[in-house]
Amino acid sequence: xxxxxxxxxxxxxxxxxxxxxxxxxxxxxxxxxxxxxxxxxxxxxxxxxxxxxxxxxxxxxxxxxxxxxxxxxxxxxxxxxxxxxxxxxxxxxxxxxxxxxxxxxxxxxxxxxxxxxxxxxxxxxxxxxxxxxxxxxxxxxxxxxxxxxxxxxxxxxxxxxxxxxxxxxxxxxxxxxxxxxxxxxxxxxxxxxxxxxxxxxxxxxxxxxxxxxxxxxxxxxxxxxxxxxxxxxxxxxxxxxxxxxxxxxxxxxxxxxxxxxxxxxxxxxxxxxxxxxxxxxxxxxxxxxxxxxxxxxxxxxxxxxxxxxxxxxxxxxxxxxxxxxxxxxxxxxxxxxxxxxxxxxxxxxxxxxxxxxxxxxxx
Amino acid sequence: xxxxxxxxxxxxxxxxxxxxxxxxxxxxxxxxxxxxxxxxxxxxxxxxxxxxxxxxxxxxxxxxxxxxxxxxxxxxxxxxxxxxxxxxxxxxxxxxxxxxxxxxxxxxxxxxxxxxxxxxxxxxxxxxxxxxxxxxxxxxxxxxxxxxxxxxxxxxxxxxxxxxxxxxxxxxxxxxx
Numbered sequence: 001x002x003x004x005x006x007x008x009x010x011x012x013x014x015x016x017x018x019x020x021x022x023x024x025x026x027x028x029x030x031x032x033x034x035x036x037x038x039x040x041x042x043x044x045x046x047x048x049x050x051x052x053x054x055x056x057x058x059x060x061x062x063x064x065x066x067x068x069x070x071x072x073x074x075x076x077x078x079x080x081x082x083x084x085x086x087x088x089x090x091x092x093x094x095x096x097x098x099x100x101x102x103x104x105x106x107x108x109x110x111x112x113x114x115x116x117x118x119x120x121x122x123x124x125x126x127x128x129x130x131x132x133x134x135x136x137x138x139x140x141x142x143x144x145x146x147x148x149x150x151x152x153x154x155x156x157x158x159x160x161x162x163x164x165x166x167x168x169x170x171x172x173x174x175x176x177x178x179x180x181x182x183x184x185x186x187x188x189x190x191x192x193x194x195x196x197x198x199x200x201x202x203x204x205x206x207x208x209x210x211x212x213x214x215x216x217x218x219x220x221x222x223x224x225x226x227x228x229x230x231x232x233x234x235x236x237x238x239x240x241x242x243x244x245x246x247x248x249x250x251x252x253x254x255x256x257x258x259x260x261x262x263x264x265x266x267x268x269x270x271x272x273x274x275x276x277x278x279x280x281x282x283x284x285x286x287x288x289x290x291x292x293x294x295x296x297x298x299x300x301x302x303x304x305x306x307x308x309x310x311x312x313x314x315x316x317x318x319x320x321x322x323x324x325x326x327x328x329x330x331x332x333x334x335x336x337x338x339x340x341x342x343x344x345x346x347x348x349x350x351x352x353x354x355x356x357x358x359x360x361x362x363x
Numbered sequence: 364x365x366x367x368x369x370x371x372x373x374x375x376x377x378x379x380x381x382x383x384x385x386x387x388x389x390x391x392x393x394x395x396x397x398x399x400x401x402x403x404x405x406x407x408x409x410x411x412x413x414x415x416x417x418x419x420x421x422x423x424x425x426x427x428x429x430x431x432x433x434x435x436x437x438x439x440x441x442x443x444x445x446x447x448x449x450x451x452x453x454x455x456x457x458x459x460x461x462x463x464x465x466x467x468x469x470x471x472x473x474x475x476x477x478x479x480x481x482x483x484x485x486x487x488x489x490x491x492x493x494x495x496x497x498x499x500x501x502x503x504x505x506x507x508x509x510x511x512x513x514x515x516x517x518x519x520x521x522x523x524x525x526x527x528x529x530x531x532x533x534x535x536x537x538x539x540x
Contacts, residue, residue, distance in 0.1 A: 243468075294426045296466045298496035308469050308497040313537030340500065344536045 003094040005031045011039040011062040014116035019154060020061045026153035043111040052103050055110025056094055062113060068121035080342045080350035082333050083357020085137055087121050089156060090114045090145035095177060098208040098287035099238055104279040114154060122163050129169050136361035142175025149178055157183045164192040171361040177212040179221035185228050194266055195225045196233035201248035204240050208292045223259045231266040237335055238273035239315055240292050241307035246318045253322045262326035267360055270319055271335030272312045274304040316345040367396055378410045387417045395431030405444040406454040419461040473497060476534050483527045486520050500535040
């Protein structure tokens with residue numbers, strides 16, 4: 001996958017870092033690099049019609065000032081959550097999905113940032129493990145960025161897998177819409193890494209997931225990493241409830257199961273499209289012709305717009321049923337849905353987040 | 364600025380239409396601008412109705428890859444401009460029709476559930492309330508009784524309809540969609 005950048009900005013304090021050197025080696029020939037003493041100004045939105053889009057084309061290598069490790073920002077006591085932990089090694093992404101929550105979440109600092117001191121995150125993970133002996137953690141790098149979008153330049157995945165494979169309590173999850181798996185195939189994860197793909201039907205990919213790998217390419221990449229010893233998982237999130245979506249999701253799952261056997265899938269997650277009104281407005285401004293942003297979403301109790309409850313439940317059950325018929329159990333959970341919806345879809349009450357997190361980390 | 368735009372701006376000023384809504388109106392092609400002006404005048408749409416209708420119209424056109432003029436030319440909407448009923452009733456029906464076009468499966472499912480509720484023939488004092496826009500699957504049953512005798516009758520009526528109520532709860536949770 002080839003990404004086009006307008007600018008590469010490197011903070012002086014990061015100039016000699018391994019990450020900056022790798023990025024300069026990989027991209028320095030295609031975009032000129034500039035160096036700044038403090039990159040915090042460089043990450044902010046610039047005036048213009050599409051500051052978010054401009055930010056995606058400005059790569060900033062800098063030190064992260066805050067913590068790397070955090071609880072999943074989607075988590076809430078109102079939802080039946082999965083106990084996911086998030087490692088913030090980058091912010092924003094060179095792909096451009098019309099529904100992406102980053103359009104609101106990083107609207108004020110939209111530059112594509114990668115953090116040169118990412119090895120500090122490993123210390124945080126070790127401190128977490130030391131504070132909770134006996135527990136297992138599933139930690140993902142794909143919340144505020146795609147885990148692999150720039151991996152051919154950063155090679156961060158190799159460092160992460162190398163770190164995780166020596167720690168029994170840790171499961172690293174790469175979440176991606178790319179087929180950038182070249183570096184992953186160079187290292188044996190020894191069972192300590194999951195590669196998870198967000199999967200959408202072709203209609204959604206064509207309409208909304210700009211500059212991403214096709215669904216078929218993602219599925220082929222999943223098979224390749226599975227054969228290389230990685231665990232694989234799939235996030236049906238966001239599920240977009242357009243007319244004909246149920247049939248398209250069934251076809252997508254058929255295509256997936258033809259390539260990746262059910263017994264090889266560690267888990268699937270499901271979540272329908274949810275947008276705050278501000279996100280919807282921002283997305284509609286940037287993608288006025290995308291019909292996927294104009295589904296039958298209505299405001300819910302938390303203020304977010306979602307497909308009406310019956311439609312959501314019906315789609316979840318359709319997808320879950322298809323996996324249930326696959327010949328091997330595929331663990332599944334819902335994202336940002338309450339306990340009642342969980343019971344409606346799976347027929348049982350959800351476990352608590354820590355238990356689910358433990359199961360997904362060890363399973 | 365042509366005469367159509369002048370007329371739109373005058374109506375917008377009289378109704379204190381927000382700038383964003385005026386811009387949405389002016390973003391339509393001439394046929395769409397004119398068709399919406401005709402609807403706004405015929406139905407004496409209030410400010411809130413103008414704002415809502417313009418948003419619905421724009422979204423319908425984008426969803427269906429059509430134009431606002433073509434949407435407004437549909438017989439059910441056209442029929443409301445000079446049909447029977449008071450102007451406020453027709454204005455309300457106009458907005459509801461736009462919502463039905465914008466949210467077709469929601470309206471269809473809501474219709475099915477409302478039919479199922481009507482078929483239960485609930486006695487006076489007993490009512491089933493649905494979540495707004497079916498945004499959740501919560502079913503509310505309201506019971507209003509004066510005195511123990513009526514309370515007893517209503518509770519009996521409720522128990523008799525247990526199966527029907529369970530069906531409605533299941534429909535709210537995605538059955539029969």
